[in-house]
Amino acid sequence: MFKKQVSLVEPASFCLQRHQSVRTRHMSRITKRTQTWPTPWQPSADVHRTRDGWLVKFDLAGVQIGDVTVAIRGRLLAISGVRRDSFHEAGSTYYSMEISYNRFERSLEMPVNLENARVTIDGRDGLLLVRIDTRGNQNV
Numbered sequence: 649m650f651k652k653q654v655s656l657v658e659p660a661s662f663c664l665q666r667h668q669s670v671r672t673r674h675m676s677r678i679t680k681r682t683q684t685w686p687t688p689w690q691p692s693a694d695v696h697r698t699r700d701g702w703l704v705k706f707d708l709a710g711v712q713i714g715d716v717t718v719a720i721r722g723r724l725l726a727i728s729g730v731r732r733d734s735f736h737e738a739g740s741t742y743y744s745m746e747i748s749y750n751r752f753e754r755s756l757e758m759p760v761n762l763e764n765a766r767v768t769i770d771g772r773d774g775l776l777l778v779r780i781d782t783r784g785n786q787n788v
Contacts, residue, residue, distance in 0.1 A: 686750050686751070688728070688750070688751040688752050688753040689748040689750070689751075689752045690752065690753065690754045691706045691707050691708050691727075691752055691754050691776075692706070692707040693705065693706050693707070693754060693756060695756065695758075698779075700779075700781045700782070700783050701765060701779070701780045701781045701782035701783065701785075702758065702779070702780040702782065703777065703778070703779055703780075704725060704756065704777075704778040704780070705775050705776070705777055705778075706727060706754065706775065706776040706778070707774065707775060708729075708731070708752075708771075708774065708775065708776045709774035710731050710734075710747070710774070711729060711730075711731045711752075711771075711776070712732075712771075713769065713770075713771040713776070715729045715730050715731070715732070716728075716729040716769070716776060717729055718767060718769055718778060720762045720763065720765065720767060720780075721763075722761055722762070722763060723757050723758050723759070723760065723761055723762060724755055724756070724757055724758070724762075725755070725756045725757075725758055725762065725778065725780070726753070726754070726755040726756075727752075727753070727754050727755075727776070727778070728751070728752065728753045728754075729751070729752060730750065730751050730752070731747075731748065731749050731750070731752065732749060733747075733749040758780075760782065760785075761785075762780055762782070762785075764785050765780045765781060765782045765785055766780070766781040767779070767780050767781075768781075
């Protein structure tokens, strides 16, 4: 006479466990994708007006000049590159690390069009010096 009752609703604890399991799998996939490339850091810059054009100094201590790319497009000056940790001592482990050893990018909008300017770069005392010669440039 009495029929066995079957619940169509799962217990709350089971639902919570299932939700957490699905969320954990989903988040691990997202984390794997986003951890591939760290966010590039941005070096500090000083911009100076000179007789011949502009001098832009970037704080890039420890960066080799061959690891830097400089690009000009209109009024935009962009640099990018990588700082590598080239000082390793055998058998050492790190205790604290504050220096960024990865990609960097920095773009500056200059007050004039730089398309036809002559650009030279030099590294000195931890600074990247970008000289932009605008003499004879019709766009200045």
